[in-house]
Amino acid sequence: MAISDKTFGYGGGAVTDLFNAFGAQKSADLSAESLHLKAKGDLAEAAQYDLASGLASQNEQFTKTSTAIQQAQQARSTTMQIGGQQAAVAGAGFAESGSALDILADSARQGALAQATLGQQGLITEAGYKEQADSYTMMAATAKMTAAGEEDIADKTESAGTFASFGDFAGAALKGAAMVATL
């Protein structure tokens, strides 16, 4: 019994479909793997942003604390300065009156201004850190969202590969059956 051309044709088609199925499956797997990897990278980036945001928030808190400390130090310095001036006035043989009061008032005014200036500078720095933290938080959220999308696409790519390879296997089976039928 001779094997006809059709038989060879169906057999070859079946083999081709089999290999196509394996190729499609493999290709989909690779694409999905790639997307998974990218998603992992985005998650890692998001984690960094979270970390940076946390640090910026910490800096804001540190600045607040630092400003409070500096203001307290400034207040102390002003108090020390005024106290020193009062002692100097008394030590110079004068009552706390006249020019002495003018000098003390000037010192008190300058001390209050310096203290307020420190507070303002602290507030400005705090605002900067807060802005930084907010920015990092936003960037982390974005990265996480991107990673999630990529994972989803990878999953879908894998499903598509499986579906495509199933078709090819089905084609191969049909062609195999057709080949057998021609014998």
Added chain:
Amino acid sequence: MPEASYAIGSFLGGEISTFAQGRFDKPDYKTSLKTCRNSLPVESGSWVRRPGTRHAGTTLNGAPGRVIEFDVKQSQPFTCEYTDGNLRFRSGPNVVGATLATPYIGGSWASLRTVQAETVQILLEAQVAPQALVNSSGSTFTLNPAVFNDGPYLDPFTSGIQVTPGSKSGIVTLTLSFPAYNSALAYAVGAFVTSAGSNYQSLVDQNVNNTPASSPTFWKAVSLGSALNDGKGILGTDVGRLVRLFSEPAPWAVGTAYSTNDIVAYNPSGQPGGNTYWKALASTTGNVPGTDVTHWSLLTTQGAAVWSWGKITGLGTGISGSTGSNIGTMTGGGGLAGAFNGNLSQNASAGAELSTSGGAVASGTVLTLSGYVGKNYTGVGGEAIDHVTVYPSKDAGLGSGSYDWTFHAANFSANFVPTFVLNLRGKATNPSSPSDGTLLGTTGSISNTTTAITIASSDTSTSYDYVWVEIVATFAANTSNASPTTSYSFTESVGQLTVFNPPGTVTGESFTVEILGPSLLYTTLITNWRFGVYSNTTGWPTCGVYHDGRIYLGGAIGNRFDACYANGINGGTINFAPTDQYGVVTGAHAISYTFNSKGVNQIFWMRPDLQGVLMGTQAGEWLVQAPTAGSISPLNITARNVTNHGSAFVEPVSTEHTLVFVQRFSRKLLEYFPDVFSGKFSAPNLADKAAHFTRAGVAELAYTSAVTPVIWGRCTDGSLFGITYKRDSLASSQPPTFYGWHGHVLGSGRVVESICAGASVGGDLDALTMVTNDPATGIRHVEILTDVQDELTPLAASWYLDDAVIPTVTLSTDHVVLSGLPYPDGAVVQVFAAGLDCGDDGTYPPGLGPYADFTVASGAITVTFGDGILLNGSGPGRGLFTRALAAAANIAGQVVVGFTYNSDGQIVRPMTQAETGARNGPAFAKLSRGHRYGMKLVNTAGLSIGGMFSKLLPAALKKPNSASNIDTGTTFTGIAFGELNDDYDYEGGTPAWRVSRPFPANVVIIGGNLATQDQ
């Protein structure tokens, strides 16, 4: 037979008191004198006769006055002559420039002090605002009130009193108020609040939640004035006073809605001066400044708050001068309306006046003049009166007048020295006399013044329809020798009268201020403000000094001094700004400090010193200096209470190396200097050996050094003394190089009422310038001590007469008339012409008198000519005063008429064995007798000597190698010796010498031989 001899070649010990004559152990005992009158030891050690004084005219109208030097340039010194209301200038003896009107009346010039800065002299007196005397050029002077810009100030108010300006510039009304009552706060005793439209003061401490109106045990109702001027409120005498205001934005309030760019003050610490300033960045309510950066932006003081200053121009409580109708008896001058025309500084003729006059009244008769000026407020329903302020006229004060009399056919005139009593009175009906109605307040007896006077009312609640001030002037005509007056007149005057309502207990009290500094930034409440320290209410500085480009002032307030801005003097305008407009104190700003002292004493004097500024109070001496490198500034200053001797209110004098001041009880003269080794100040008493000179109390000092360094002093009794003084070593353990006291009694019999170191007659040396008074006539003369003559001065150029003048000489055939004499009729004067004593007519041997002096009649004397015979001539100048000599002397300016005086010297008793011949110890309590004297004399004539002043005989002034006396009109130089007219005495052996006629005498050495009886 003499047993010992001695020789004394220095008289620099001067006259010492009887108490000090026991210290024969002291090195300077031998150079001391029992008597040194109208003479002085000069620097070389010789005893010289005090030169006479030059009559430099009477004071203006012969009135009481004083002299003060004003050395614009050393080569152009002036002497200022102050009398009541007037100022004249002298260059040497000559009056120069114009007479200026001054506000110093009622004798207030007597306490006048000056501070000179280049061509400006600031005149200081406690009751009169400082004046600036400016020498613009040559002998041109101007006198105007000194202008103090922006200070000095008292400390900011801490009582809570605050003001709200009605506008930001120009004439600003400031409304007084207290902080609103807060039931949550605890109030200390004395705290002020406003509650329900009324003002209260806390009566207790820890006063919490006691509503003032219903808690009379915790609060009392008060007026706003309770917090000002020691409870007196703002007074009429505060007009013109400086005010400094810190214009800040309103404090941030939590419930206030703020718009963009609104500015607030915020004080998170609550500490005084801790305000910070914020500008709204957006509309905001309730956002605390400094808690975010979106609602408020921080501002510096610049642009947010500013110090400004101004001058009080009026009081809200002042009743307008146009309110009501005028009443009173003072209808002269500008009439009653003149006292209410609003001009606070006007002459008597523009104000209200009342005059009186009369003819003969006995000397000493006390006269009174009583008038009144006031208001009829019937038309406005009456007025409650808090106080009135009387502004005396600026030229005559509260009144002036004069009286005339004749004495020995001469006419005299003098000004009354009145006292005044001002009474504030009120009544419901028209007063029938000045003393009618209810007495509401009085000044008591006061001297005449140009300074505003406030009379507080004892009844501020009653409304009076008629309110007036009664002015009672009391004055007496004190003529010479009890002569009755020929006429008198007196006018009392009121320049302006302002009546003030009581401030009441309601809010809204106000006063107006002319803003002279930067415009205010806001019309919001001002809590940080201050009053000027000097005013008619608080008084004026009484002493000062110019040092390092600053004028220092003090004396108005105990322990306090003020110094102006560095180089802040521009003519009569002085900058006293304590800070810049933002409150910054730099080294250049004005200085105001108060000593930390155990007592409160006014500063009486200030003097510049190498170490800083020395200041003297009644309790002690202070050194104000810069503690670190650089000059004294508000930021670089200390004060040390270096010594505690205390001072009298007498201006010290600066000598070559030391300062000499009068100790607090006016008896001691302290030379003040820092010890060269320790740096500590030392104050040896220069009067330790001559307390008899200062017994009456030293009233004035002057220092001249042209020929011999002499500290001159005037005592309160009109006596004059001098101290030939020098200190070379600044070691406090060493006495001065010399300090020899000498007393002076003017030949004219006049008493000394003022002294200063003015220009000499020739203008090239400094000389003592005096105001003297003849108690008989009361006419004051200005006299200048002529130059101490040196050993080469020719006799003809001598000037040994007091109050002397160069007369107008009118020659006749046999006599000369010397006229233009400023002496009263009957005065006996001496004439010295070209070396001749015209009173010596040759009747008696030389030096023995009596003399034929000359009696003044109608300001002139007549001197006949002598016979011209050289020896034993007859007539004036022992016959040598001839017509030819008189003519030549007149041309040479060598005819001098004045009053002679005795110049006396007497050594202290020699004590040592070598000097006295005592054989068994000191000569104390042993009889001694001087047998012989010897004197080395230079250019001397007319000298007498004896064992005591009652035994004087002419000294043997012989021609060289001759037994003959020196010729008339010549002097003796050489060794004079002879027998001493003396007796044995326990104080014997102390030669005394005298010159009593107008001749020079210079004793270089005195020696003698004496015997002492041992017992």
